[in-house]
Amino acid sequence: MSIHQVESQHSAECWSCGSAHGDDTLFFCNQCGAIQAASDTADYFQLLGVEPTFMVNLPVIEGKYKALQRKLHPDMYATKQKVEQDFSADQSSLVNKAYATLVNPLSRAIYLLRLRGIEAGDGEEGTMSDFELLSEVMEIREAIEEAEDIGGLQKLHQENAEKMRQSGAAFAAALQAGELQQALEWVHRMTYWDRIDKEITRKL
Amino acid sequence: MVRPILYRLADCPNSSLCRRLFLPPLLSPLLRDVPFVSSEFPTPSCAAFPLQFVRTDQQLSFSSSFRTGASYQPLGFPQESSLGGTKQPGVKSKKRDISAQFAPGASFPAQMADLMESEDFFHQAVTEERRPGDPSGAKDDVSRLSPAIGIDLGTSYSRVAVWHEGEIKLVPLDENNNTEIPSCVGLGGSPDDSPGENILIGWPAFQLLPQGRAIHRARRIVGRVDTDESLQLGARFWPFLVQLPGIGIRPVIALKKGDRWESVNAEEVLALQLHYLRRAAERFLGRDVSDAVLTSPAAFTRFQCGRLAAAAAAAGLRVRRIVAEPNAVGLLYAAQEKQRESARRKGTGRSEAAGGAGKSDRGKGTGAPGEQKESGRGKETEGPKSDEKESEDKEKNVLVFHLGSGYCSVGIVCIDDGVSQSRAIAGAAFGTDDFVNNLVARALTDPRTRAPAPDAPTDRKTLFWLWQTYREAMVQLSESEFVDLPEDPALGKTLSRAEFEESNEGLFRACVDMVTRCLADARLKPREVQEVHLLGGGVRINKLEVRKGREYDDELVKGAALEAAIAGGVPGVDTGLLLLQGINHPLGIKVEGDVFQPILSRNALIPTSRELIFTTIKDNQEQAIIQFYEGEQPVVEQNVFLGCLQVAPLPRARAGFPKIIVCLDVDAGDALRAHARVEMPPGDYEDPPGPLPEPLVVKLPSVDVGHGWCKEALRIKYGTSADVRLYETAPTGVRKKDA
Numbered sequence: 001m002s003i004h005q006v007e008s009q010h011s012a013e014c015w016s017c018g019s020a021h022g023d024d025t026l027f028f029c030n031q032c033g034a035i036q037a038a039s040d041t042a043d044y045f046q047l048l049g050v051e052p053t054f055m056v057n058l059p060v061i062e063g064k065y066k067a068l069q070r071k072l073h074p075d076m077y078a079t080k081q082k083v084e085q086d087f088s089a090d091q092s093s094l095v096n097k098a099y100a101t102l103v104n105p106l107s108r109a110i111y112l113l114r115l116r117g118i119e120a121g122d123g124e125e126g127t128m129s130d131f132e133l134l135s136e137v138m139e140i141r142e143a144i145e146e147a148e149d150i151g152g153l154q155k156l157h158q159e160n161a162e163k164m165r166q167s168g169a170a171f172a173a174a175l176q177a178g179e180l181q182q183a184l185e186w187v188h189r190m191t192y193w194d195r196i197d198k199e200i201t202r203k204l
Numbered sequence: 205m206v207r208p209i210l211y212r213l214a215d216c217p218n219s220s221l222c223r224r225l226f227l228p229p230l231l232s233p234l235l236r237d238v239p240f241v242s243s244e245f246p247t248p249s250c251a252a253f254p255l256q257f258v259r260t261d262q263q264l265s266f267s268s269s270f271r272t273g274a275s276y277q278p279l280g281f282p283q284e285s286s287l288g289g290t291k292q293p294g295v296k297s298k299k300r301d302i303s304a305q306f307a308p309g310a311s312f313p314a315q316m317a318d319l320m321e322s323e324d325f326f327h328q329a330v331t332e333e334r335r336p337g338d339p340s341g342a343k344d345d346v347s348r349l350s351p352a353i354g355i356d357l358g359t360s361y362s363r364v365a366v367w368h369e370g371e372i373k374l375v376p377l378d379e380n381n382n383t384e385i386p387s388c389v390g391l392g393g394s395p396d397d398s399p400g401e402n403i404l405i406g407w408p409a410f411q412l413l414p415q416g417r418a419i420h421r422a423r424r425i426v427g428r429v430d431t432d433e434s435l436q437l438g439a440r441f442w443p444f445l446v447q448l449p450g451i452g453i454r455p456v457i458a459l460k461k462g463d464r465w466e467s468v469n470a471e472e473v474l475a476l477q478l479h480y481l482r483r484a485a486e487r488f489l490g491r492d493v494s495d496a497v498l499t500s501p502a503a504f505t506r507f508q509c510g511r512l513a514a515a516a517a518a519a520g521l522r523v524r525r526i527v528a529e530p531n532a533v534g535l536l537y538a539a540q541e542k543q544r545e546s547a548r549r550k551g552t553g554r555s556e557a558a559g560g561a562g563k564s565d566r567g568k569g570t571g572a573p574g575e576q577k578e579s580g581r582g583k584e585t586e587g588p589k590s591d592e593k594e595s596e597d598k599e600k601n602v603l604v605f606h607l608g609s610g611y612c613s614v615g616i617v618c619i620d621d622g623v624s625q626s627r628a629i630a631g632a633a634f635g636t637d638d639f640v641n642n643l644v645a646r647a648l649t650d651p652r653t654r655a656p657a658p659d660a661p662t663d664r665k666t667l668f669w670l671w672q673t674y675r676e677a678m679v680q681l682s683e684s685e686f687v688d689l690p691e692d693p694a695l696g697k698t699l700s701r702a703e704f705e706e707s708n709e710g711l712f713r714a715c716v717d718m719v720t721r722c723l724a725d726a727r728l729k730p731r732e733v734q735e736v737h738l739l740g741g742g743v744r745i746n747k748l749e750v751r752k753g754r755e756y757d758d759e760l761v762k763g764a765a766l767e768a769a770i771a772g773g774v775p776g777v778d779t780g781l782l783l784l785q786g787i788n789h790p791l792g793i794k795v796e797g798d799v800f801q802p803i804l805s806r807n808a809l810i811p812t813s814r815e816l817i818f819t820t821i822k823d824n825q826e827q828a829i830i831q832f833y834e835g836e837q838p839v840v841e842q843n844v845f846l847g848c849l850q851v852a853p854l855p856r857a858r859a860g861f862p863k864i865i866v867c868l869d870v871d872a873g874d875a876l877r878a879h880a881r882v883e884m885p886p887g888d889y890e891d892p893p894g895p896l897p898e899p900l901v902v903k904l905p906s907v908d909v910g911h912g913w914c915k916e917a918l919r920i921k922y923g924t925s926a927d928v929r930l931y932e933t934a935p936t937g938v939r940k941k942d943a
């Protein structure tokens with residue numbers, strides 16, 4: 001939430017020409033093309049124009065993101081009115097957040113759950129009651145500690161990436177089947193893999 | 205044509221060129237499959253960036269296209285390129301000449317004070333007097349037509365470039381038309397203490413260095429404190445006075461005036477340089493210049509960027525953007541790639557219009573400013589699927605590695621059809637200077653006892669000479685395994701490459717670590733990096749003689765000039781070009797237990813904002829002091845203090861009850877703002893909680909003396925009584941599970 005958004009609430013009409021917004025108005029007026037206030041209802045998938053699923057096509061997201069920033073970035077509004085500059089700053093910021101959330105598997109999974117009313121934390125801490133998983137995580141941590149060369153770490157890194165991929169796939173399946181509780185547990189696993197990933201990269 | 209700066213691995217089979225930059229041999233195991241691609245920079249076929257230079261034997265001169273229209277004035281540089289004292293001829297500016305305010309012989313700080321005071325006057329002068337003074341621009345669009353300039357205020361060399369007449373031009377900076385000058389500020393004039401001395405910038409100041417009458421490397425000093433280890437080691441070898449008592453203050457630096465030391469500070473030195481550069485740009489353009497885009501090393505903290513901006517303000521420049529070095533290179537490269545691509549398409553007879561989205565490229569100099577700009581935006585169209593495929597193929601991940609003399613910056617940028625998106629960035633506050641420092645330190649150490657050699661020289665002049673000798677030797681090591689050193693008791697007989705590498709093992713390791721971290725941050729495997737661009741000035745600062753007509757590292761300043769043109773909406777600039785920068789260091793606040801709680805993470809693309817909810821740690825806590833920090837360390841003390849917000853009075857409530865909402869907001873110009881407000885969750889309160897404090901917004905950094913004292917002072921005054929911690933919103937999912 002930035003200062004601009006407080007000042008200019010998303011309204012039902014174009015600030016410039018006064019025509020009513022369509023259902024799909026996210027960034028620009030359908031009539032006059034003027035940039036509009038950032039939507040406070042659209043979710044990140046809608047903003048980037050992709051299906052709200054876990055298995056996203058990353059290159060497509062990258063492409064859509066850049067196409068949007070080309071049109072929304074404040075650099076493009078240097079010679080425009082103040083109101084347009086403010087809208088551009090908010091819209092560009094929002095698109096950046098949407099992109100950052102969707103491009104990372106863990107934050108994307110957490111966001112998908114949030115859209116379904118389930119709060120899985122922010123991916124930085126997770127509570128874990130699955131002892132099997134806990135001991136697995138402990139083992140990996142020890143292996144990281146003991147790894148002596150880059151090669152060993154890289155192997156662990158690859159294994160971890162594979163676990164992340166598998167957990168992601170399982171999460172996607174659970175979500176699709178509507179098994180939200182299960183999906184949440186997979187997110188917890190992903191949280192651990194993500195943390196391990198960070199630990200390994202710190203040592204690499 | 206400018207000489208290529210990038211090196212092809214293939215070009216240097218015996219890796220002598222690589223040796224010159226030291227790094228490819230080190231990086232190559234890491235980036236085994238990556239071609240060290242280079243393109244000639246700029247390519248002869250690249251029509252977008254023709255440089256209007258003709259090379260003559262000794263120097264660069266301008267070709268016939270050097271015209272600036274009605275307001276053109278011949279370049280008139282005074283004999284000594286002085287800022288103060290003499291009147292500068294050849295400047296047709298109706299506004300009062302700021303330099304005329306310097307009384308000859310006035311002391312440095314006094315002159316700076318004048319300069320600062322004249323700021324209001326200055327901006328007034330620019331806005332009021334431009335119209336009568338500038339025949340070409342009469343209306344409001346003056347600012348549009350007169351883009352900001354790009355400045356690369358390097359540790360050792362400075363450059364200026366500007367988008368002018370449809371292309372990026374390097375600005376000649378002195379009477380010899382050098383487009384890069386040493387970042388040196390000196391006191392010229394008579395060697396005795398008589399009045400009439402001048403402030404000298406660039407080469408004239410550079411000559412005075414050995415006598416201690418000039419300051420260099422102010423960018424290494426700015427925004428750092430005297431406890432800094434790298435400063436402690438390096439400053440011994442500087443020819444001017446540096447005092448580092450190690451108590452957390454700004455380093456004391458001074459230059460020689462007669463037989464006394466005249467103290468200055470780094471911001472003043474930078475301001476004088478920037479003022480000089482601004483004036484050179486004004487001469488070149490024949491108009492006033494009030495805005496600039498600066499480059500900065502990736503390692504620069506926000507505090508340092510703030511000091512840089514303050515120096516710019518003192519020099520009469522508003523900083524539009526500060527572009528991290530790898531991003532400047534990325535943007536320029538993206539533009540050149542796009543230009544090449546469209547040239548290729550034209551060449552193969554394909555219509556450019558087939559490109560679809562983002563192809564609003566109207567080339568340079570085709571006139572019709574602003575039209576396609578409108579049509580390119582405002583429509584929420586995305587290209588058809590085939591286009592996405594195509595752009596996907598063109599996407600290139602480029603690793604930029606810049607080892608300057610004071611700082612090392614690494615970045616991975618993703619180049620795609622004119623857009624340069626930062627994927628990861630890392631920086632360190634060491635450069636080639638530190639490599640030399642280590643060599644000298646080694647020479648001054650007794651190899652057996654590891655203590656300082658008993659007969660080691662201590663006087664400033666000798667140390668500087670030693671340092672320069674080793675710097676020279678380091679460069680020669682690019683071409684040979686051994687270098688013979690001049691005969692001197694303080695020097696050994698030779699320096700070998702092995703010795704050099706041994707002395708600097710730690711720095712080499714740090715270079716590789718930065719690349720590794722960038723790859724990890726960008727979630728890229730080495731083979732997914734298509735190109736590596738290496739640049740660095742450190743290796744060429746070695747020769748003391750003035751080297752005219754040689755250019756390196758121009759990409760930085762050209763990238764800055766391009767960003768200035770893009771962000772200024774200058775007509776004629778391809779509207780398909782865009783620079784997407786990220787945050788260089790995590791930003792967050794201090795929470796209970798001296799823990800750093802990041803709010804915005806490293807590499808988050810800007811503009812961006814994020815809020816986190818915090819709460820009190822004590823019942824009926826009266827206030828919260830939100831302390832903002834920047835840095836990578838989990839222990840808050842080790843990060844850079846940016847300022848604090850006092851949130852008071854807090855409503856009476858149990859610990860953990862009030863919601864203190866903190867939002868960090870970084871805009872497209874990389875300005876950081878902190879917002880704080882308090883909310884009380886709905887509930888039955890025995891006592892009415894009382895009024896809430898008003899929401900606050902503060903621009904950061906809000907302290908101008910970071911220096912570690914503020915955090916200490918806060919601790920002494922408040923202890924933990926005003927601490928906060930994260931507000932606990934129990935994840936709903938977890939609660940469900942318990943039920």
Ligand SMILES: [Zn+2]
Pocket residue numbers: 014015016017018019029030031032033034
């Ligand atoms: Zn409209």
